[in-house]
Amino acid sequence: MxxxxxxxxxxxxxxxxxxxxxxxxxxxxxxxxxxxxxxxxVEPTYEATVTLYNGNKTTGYSQLNKEEELINSELMDDYIELLKSGQVQEEIIQRSEYNLTDSSLEKNLDIVVMHGTRFIYLKFKHKNPEYSMRIVNQLSNSWIKKAEEIMGVDNLQILQYAKSPIDPITPxxxxxxxxxxxxxxxxxxxxxxxxxxxxxxxxxxxxxxxxxxxxxxxxxxxxxxxxxxxxx
Structure with missing residues (x-):
């Protein structure tokens, strides 16, 4: 057997x-x-990224004391909430060529804050690589402008503008x-x-x-x- x-x-x-x-x-x-x-x-999706920094233009990083660090941490939260508000997004949504709505803008917008740092990465996804670059750059400029007008601070600054992405992130x-x-x-x-x-x-x-x-x-x-x- x-x-x-x-x-x-x-x-x-x-x-x-x-x-x-x-x-x-x-x-x-x-x-x-x-x-x-x-x-x-399958239509490809592209993502463009702007690098920002939450720090005073005239004050070096090494000169910050604990109180200033706490203030900057609180400012970071305020900045993010401001970005999510209609005050910043309204200018982009009104641009007819982008064909964006409130929901589509929020869905494709991503805010990345590196833990333990004051670097902020603003990312935006779009089917058109050129549009993804334009939208995220305009959002960043509007963000900084509204922060100065509404919050009265100018700590937020752009270190590197987004470039038109070459390779899609999906598929x-x-x-x-x-x-x-x-x-x-x-x-x-x-x-x-x-x-x-x-x-x-x-x-x-x-x-x-x-x-x-x-x-x-x-x-x-x-x-x-x-x-x-x-x-x-």
Whole structure:
């Protein structure tokens, strides 16, 4: 029984290997299909970034005392809340060429504050790389202007304006291709395994009949028990 089990196990993998071309073909189909769909039907999204600094223009970083650091920390929170308000965003939304709403602006706007520092990164995502750059730069200028008008402080300054992004952040072509290829390879493997199992089942029934020297007149399926019986 052990030898029969080992032989059947070995035969199973031999049959799998004999159908490896099916698995490879499925992988190639997944790779080419994912590449084609991603490049032709998925619209890319670009992200532009402005670097800002929350610090007085005339005071060096090393000269700040604890009280000034606390004030700057509180100012950072106020700056962020001001940016989220309509006072800053109104000018951008009114520009018809951008086709932006309050919700779309908030959805695509990202504010990153580096922990333990006063650096602020203002990011904006858009389908048009040029628009993503223009919008985030204009937002930054409006932000600083409104901070001076409303809060009466000029600590916020732009260190680097955004440039028009070249590479999109989505879709990630490499990631899409790898994931789709792996998925199609797995589908191919499952399909081949099912085919091999069905072939083994049919071969086993024939082997039993031949070994017993019986003549099969037909088969009857018992639907209640869902088992196949051999009629002699």
């Amino acid at each position: 052990r030898n029969d089990h080992k032989i059947s196990f070995r035969d199973y993998y031999i049959k799998i290997l004999s159908k490896v071309w099916v698995i490879l073909t499925m992988g190639i189909i997944g790779t080419l299909g994912s590449y084609y769909v991603t490049m032709n039907f 990630v072509l490499r990631q899409n291709v790898i994931q789709t290829t792996v998925l199609f390879v797995l589908i191919g493997f499952v399909w081949v395994s099912c085919r091999v199992n069905n072939t083994k089942k049919i071969s086993s029934e024939k082997a039993i009949v031949e070994e017993a020297g019986l003549v099969v007149l037909g088969t009857v399926t018992n639907m209640k028990e869902k088992k196949r019986h051999i009629r002699i």
